[in-house]
Amino acid sequence: MTRIQQALCREMHTFDALWHEIHLTLREIPLIFTRRESVVFLCLAGLTLIALDPHDFLDHITIIEAAFVWIFAEGIFAVVYFAILLGIAMLPAKNPQRVYLPIPSAAAFAVTTVFTESLIGALSNGVYIPKIWPDIIAFAAVAQLFEFLFVRYLLPDVLADIRKNAPLPPTQSMLTIGDHTWSIDDIAAISSNQHYLRVDLCDGTQTTVRARISDVIDTIEPDRGLQPHRSWWVARHAGPALISEGRKRWLTTQHGHKIPVARGRIDEVEKWLDTHPVHSSGTPES
Structure with missing residues (x-):
């Protein structure tokens, strides 16, 4: 882009x-x-x-x-x-x-x-x-x-x-990080650990790539997913759902993720989920 x-x-x-x-x-x-x-x-x-x-x-x-x-x-x-x-x-x-x-x-x-x-x-x-x-x-x-x-x-x-x-935007269907390229539809979540990213695919496989999560998120259209924490990005088609455990809030996905929601981003995450609804199967509504 x-x-x-x-x-x-x-x-x-x-x-x-x-x-x-x-x-x-x-x-x-x-x-x-x-x-x-x-x-x-x-x-x-x-x-x-x-x-x-x-x-x-x-x-x-x-x-x-x-x-x-x-x-x-x-x-x-x-x-x-x-x-x-x-x-x-x-x-x-x-x-x-x-x-x-x-x-x-x-x-x-x-x-x-x-x-x-x-x-x-x-x-x-x-x-x-x-x-x-x-x-x-x-x-x-x-x-x-x-x-x-x-x-x-x-x-x-x-x-x-x-x-x-609105359907998911078709203009950005591929994501390239370093020497790796994936279809965004195949990615469930991306997480950061110091200078490396772990890319979790919907089929359960994972890949580790050296990159910054902020640079990657800037290349992904906002409708494709959300960032509940500075170290995580979650795909919309992964079916994110907001849950509470005591005072902590988490996002769960149909692929088994349990992702922390930063306290300062709770309102932002709730608004995103309200305006980007998904079916229970995780397929975005159109």
């Missing part, structure tokens, strides 16, 4: 304005915005902006031109926002990237505002003059409100539905 492909498949932990967490990958974003719910939300947001006219555009241009401007603005915002998230995902990191969404949103808003205000100036033959206070500042707050409503109340259901009905 290329660096960009890895970034698109790398799981990110995103947080809304009130620090509510949602896990996603950048390759899911196009799917999110092709959903009917998302399209309806964006259309309603655009109509609201045209009706409220927070920049007083309608004093200088027609309503048709205003509609064009807001469509243009939403497109610029989406492209810049995605580019910022892609840049963050491409940064080297051992753990999933954590992103407080209002920060890239504010940066994308600033770039979009410059383009939008310039466009209005051109359409009005230079008559329109931007008003930073209170117009642009107030609109920045409105934009953050729209994002918060989308991320908090719409995105979780859309993501859950996408993942429930």
Whole structure:
């Protein structure tokens, strides 16, 4: 996989304005915005902006031109926002990237505002003059409100539905570690012991390879499995199930593994299992 492909498949932990967490990958974003719910939300947001006219555009241009401007603005915002998230995902990191969404949103808003205000100036033959206070500042707050409503109340259901009905990604079917290559479908789990990895196959055989688990996991798409502990990766098709023994949590698989779940990853593991359900036989739902 290329660096960009890895970034698109790398799981990110995103947080809304009130620090509510949602896990996603950048390759899911196009799917999110092709959903009917998302399209309806964006259309309603655009109509609201045209009706409220927070920049007083309608004093200088027609309503048709205003509609064009807001469509243009939403497109610029989406492209810049995605580019910022892609840049963050491409940064080297051992753990999933954590992103407080209002920060890239504010940066994308600033770039979009410059383009939008310039466009209005051109359409009005230079008559329109931007008003930073209170117009642009107030609109920045409105934009953050729209994002918060989308991320908090719409995105979780859309993501859950996408993942429930999506088959395992076919783009990464093989895994190469050192001189060894396996089909990912043949791997049940991978564990780390100092500088070596033990690869447990579904047929019960094992292979030891010199490598770092973080480098290997970066090449595997997040839907393929999960990392319950810094020293373990478990395949989705191995049928992982979460159990409790006293205060300790474990993942068991249909291949006989009993894998510790790090205390700091319990919530992450529970969320992954909720959004990546498997049948009792271990076969991922599609």
